[in-house]
Amino acid sequence: MTDHSVKKNPASIPHSIWHADDLRYAEKEAADSLGITLYELMQRAGEAAFRVARAAFPGASRWLILCGHGNNGGDAWVIARLAAAAGLQVTLLALESDKPLPDEASAAREAWLNAGGVIHAPDSIWPDNIDLIIDGLLGTGLRSAPRDAIAALIERANAHAAPIVALDIPSGLMAQTGATPGAVICATHTVTFIGLKPGLLTGKARDVVGTLHHTALGLESWLAGQDTHLTRFDASQLAQWLPPRRPTSHKGDHGRLVIIGGDQGTAGAIRMTSEAALRSGAGLVRVLTRSENIAPMLTARPELMVHELTPQTLEEGLEWADVVVIGPGLGQQAWGKQALQKTENFRKPMLWDADALNLLAINPDKRHNRILTPHPGEAARLLNCSVAEIESDRLLSAHRLVKRYGGVVVLKGAGTVIASDEAQGIIDAGNAGMASGGMGDVLSGIIGALLGQKLPLYDAACAGCVVHGAAADRLARYGTRGMLATDLFCTLRRVVNPDVIDVEND
Numbered sequence: 300m301t302d303h304s305v306k307k308n309p310a311s312i313p314h315s316i317w318h319a320d321d322l323r324y325a326e327k328e329a330a331d332s333l334g335i336t337l338y339e340l341m342q343r344a345g346e347a348a349f350r351v352a353r354a355a356f357p358g359a360s361r362w363l364i365l366c367g368h369g370n371n372g373g374d375a376w377v378i379a380r381l382a383a384a385a386g387l388q389v390t391l392l393a394l395e396s397d398k399p400l401p402d403e404a405s406a407a408r409e410a411w412l413n414a415g416g417v418i419h420a421p422d423s424i425w426p427d428n429i430d431l432i433i434d435g436l437l438g439t440g441l442r443s444a445p446r447d448a449i450a451a452l453i454e455r456a457n458a459h460a461a462p463i464v465a466l467d468i469p470s471g472l473m474a475q476t477g478a479t480p481g482a483v484i485c486a487t488h489t490v491t492f493i494g495l496k497p498g499l500l501t502g503k504a505r506d507v508v509g510t511l512h513h514t515a516l517g518l519e520s521w522l523a524g525q526d527t528h529l530t531r532f533d534a535s536q537l538a539q540w541l542p543p544r545r546p547t548s549h550k551g552d553h554g555r556l557v558i559i560g561g562d563q564g565t566a567g568a569i570r571m572t573s574e575a576a577l578r579s580g581a582g583l584v585r586v587l588t589r590s591e592n593i594a595p596m597l598t599a600r601p602e603l604m605v606h607e608l609t610p611q612t613l614e615e616g617l618e619w620a621d622v623v624v625i626g627p628g629l630g631q632q633a634w635g636k637q638a639l640q641k642t643e644n645f646r647k648p649m650l651w652d653a654d655a656l657n658l659l660a661i662n663p664d665k666r667h668n669r670i671l672t673p674h675p676g677e678a679a680r681l682l683n684c685s686v687a688e689i690e691s692d693r694l695l696s697a698h699r700l701v702k703r704y705g706g707v708v709v710l711k712g713a714g715t716v717i718a719s720d721e722a723q724g725i726i727d728a729g730n731a732g733m734a735s736g737g738m739g740d741v742l743s744g745i746i747g748a749l750l751g752q753k754l755p756l757y758d759a760a761c762a763g764c765v766v767h768g769a770a771a772d773r774l775a776r777y778g779t780r781g782m783l784a785t786d787l788f789c790t791l792r793r794v795v796n797p798d799v800i801d802v803e804n805d
Contacts, residue, residue, distance in 0.1 A: 312513050314536070315522070316529040316725060317494035319439050319474035326493055329521040338403045340493075340516055341370065344466070345377025345407070347514040348490040352378070352431065352464045353385075355488055355510075359431035363461070365421075365452055366393040367436040367470070373404030374466045374492075375435025376411045383416060390426055392419045394436070394449065421452055425459075432456050434465040434484045439474035439496060444481025453482040462487035468496060469507045476692045477502020477714065485509075492516055500531060500725045501693050501714025529694075532717075532761050533727040534769040537797040540754060540762035553582030554751015557620040558627070558744070559608065559638050560653070561588035565628030566595065568653065568740045571784055572627045574600050575744025578791040579766065581751050587616055587638075588628075608634075613641050622648045624747035626655030627740045648750040648759075652743040656681060659704070669706040670750075670760050672743060678710055694723060707756045709746075711739065715764050719757045726761070728768025730775045737784030742767045745791070769794045 317325065330340055352359075364379045366372035372393065383389045391411070400408060412418070434456065436449055445453060453471055456463055463486045468474050471483030477498040486509040491499060493516055499508055515522055544553075556576050561569030569588050576584045577600070586596060587608040596605045606612045617623065623645050629635040631654050639658050642649070643666075650670045651659060659671075660680040673681060675689045682689070682699055689696045693710055697718035700708040710716040715726040746763030754762060770790040774782055793799070 312511065312531070312727075313495050313515075313522070314531045314533075315495065315525070315527045316497055316500070316531050317527050318529065319496050319498065321527075322494045322496065323439065325525070329493070329518045332521055333518065335517070338406050341373050341403045341407055342377055343516040344374045344492045344514075345381060347492070347516065348374065348433075348464065348466055349378050349381045351488060351490045351512050352433065355464070356431050356462060359387075359462075361388045361426065361428050362390070362431045362433060363425060363429045364389060364391045364433040365436050365456065365470075366391060367438070367449070368394045368396040368398070368400060368404075369438055369440065370401050370404050371438030371466055371470075372435045373401065373407040375433055376404065376407035378433055378435070378466075379416060380407075380411045380414050383414060389416070390419060390429070391416060392421050392423055392452070394421050421448060425455075429459065429461045432459060432461050432463045434463050434470050434486060436484070437470035438467055441471070441473050445471050450482035453484050457485050463509075465489040465509075467492050468499060472498055472503065472507055474498045476694065477504045478691050479503045479507070483507050488512065490514065493518055494522065494527070495531060497529065497694055497725060500727055501712070501716060502690065505713045505731075528722060530722070530724040531727050532724050532765050534765055534772070534794070534797075537762065537765060537769070537794065540749070540758055541795055541797055543798045550582035553580055554748065554753070555583045555585070555619055555621045556581045556747050556751045557585045557587060557616040557623050558747065559587045559613070559616075559623065559625040559642060560627040560629040560635075561586070561592050562628055562630035562632065562634055563589055563591070565630065566592040567737065568628030570596055570599065571737050571740040572624060572744040572747070573603050574785075574788060575741040575791065576624070576748040576751075577602055577744075578788050579745045579748035579763075579795050581744075581748035585616055585619065587612055589634075608638060610641070613638060617642065617645055620645075620647065622650075622747055622750040624650045624652070624743050626650075626652035627743055629654040629658075631657055648756060650743055650747050650750065652739060653677075663704065665703065665705040667705045668756070669704075670709060670746060670756055671700065671704060671706060672709040672711060672739065672746070672760075673700070674711045674739065694718075697723065707760045709742075709760050709764060711742070715768075717757065717760050717764065722757060724761050726764040726768055728765050729771050730768075730779050732775055732779030732782030733768070733771050735782060735784060738767075738771075738787075741784045741787055766791065766794050 465486035469484040474496040590607040697710040749759040
């Protein structure tokens with residue numbers, strides 16, 4: 300079975316993420332501070348990528364190397380020289396330009412020629428027996444769709460049977476946004492250098508990055524002292540959010556959560572949210588819903604407290620609650636609107652999802668005690684723009700949502716983005732099996748439960764998304780097709796107890 304999600308060696312991938320433009324300036328500053336030339340960094344990059352390619356494809360002896368006209372191409376010149384020196388059969392195609400090569404790339408080109416290397420035109424006939432392609436066409440400076448000549452090479456490489464190793468970033472993938480405005484390399488492996496770029500983790504990244512590798516090129520000490528204000532979150536960090544509970548703790552210590560929703564025909568949404576909250580450690584969960592939902596919910600999950608939503612039960616519930624989750628199955632009719640109007644002035648932590656977001660788009664307001672969890676369609680309604688605009692720059696879209704609505708925003712999708720006024724993060728967990736109905740309802744319950752366990756809004760959002768994705772990743776061993784939102788209930792308990800030894804896997 301082919302799995303197109305980004306794979307990686309967790310120990311090798313940093314948690315700090317760099318703005319793509321900042322990283323270009325930082326590269327020179329770091330090299331200068333350590334007395335390293337940029338050409339030396341280029342050689343280190345080529346050597347690192349060469350080692351990855353050799354380790355991943357030890358039997359590949361006939362390499363096709365595609366060189367662009369920038370420093371990404373310079374890395375490819377270095378690899379070509381190393382491959383030839385190792386006795387491999389190398390065919391190198393290089394793009395032409397009226398502009399001179401950057402100094403470092405020019406030096407790498409000369410080293411290739413001095414070693415007896417041959418340069419072929421980009422429209423040359425490819426050898427029949429290629430068994431590995433190196434992509435050094437475009438780097439992190441991409442601002443628009445690749446030009447026709449480059450797009451033709453990209454499409455030809457993708458159509459070839461040989462695996463592709465991309466240098467720094469797959470050509471055609473935008474380093475800051477993960478958008479693909481035109482043709483893009485579908486890499487089998489990507490070796491990224493120095494700092495991690497956002498576009499490798501969100502947007503279309505999971506379709507095209509393949510297995511991700513990272514090397515700091517010897518700049519680890521300098522990088523460690525930099526604050527990038529953008530963080531990659533994964534399952535390795537769960538213990539920092541979810542320490543072991545005190546032996547004397549009781550249910551009141553772990554949050555009283557009220558969940559509001561489940562209009563006629565949507566009882567499943569509120570049912571999934573409420574059980575997810577219990578499975579994620581909420582102390583007490585009270586559900587306010589339609590009267591016809593009470594018996595089925597109590598039958599399925601007797602640990603819940605389920606009541607009909609009326610003005611009186613809503614007032615009592617808000618007085619009792621530490622945290623409110625509203626929106627799953629809420630609907631946009633008078634029943635749901637009235638509940639939201641009564642709830643919106645709740646001063647403790649809240650999470651708004653689903654129809655609460657659709658109603659918010661109609662009557663916008665700004666609050667700082669609230670987490671919003673839109674998918675791209677809901678985000679587009681909240682910002683009065685198209686889904687394509689949201690997806691063209693997910694980090695910017697999340698920032699705009701925070702600026703307009705306040706609090707913390709969880710922009711869901713492959714590479715979920717978390718944003719507040721002070722910080723942004725990208726969730727590096729989850730898989731394609733989560734593209735099914737009800738997953739968002741489960742996420743709302745998880746985050747609501749963590750709010751009740753006294754995590755701050757931003758931390759609860761980050762931890763909740765990691766828990767959600769990690770629970771699904773544990774299920775993915777059985778395949779991603781056919782995964783149900785309720786399947787996560789059997790793995791959630793394990794994931795929210797990171798201190799417990801995993802007997803199944805260890």
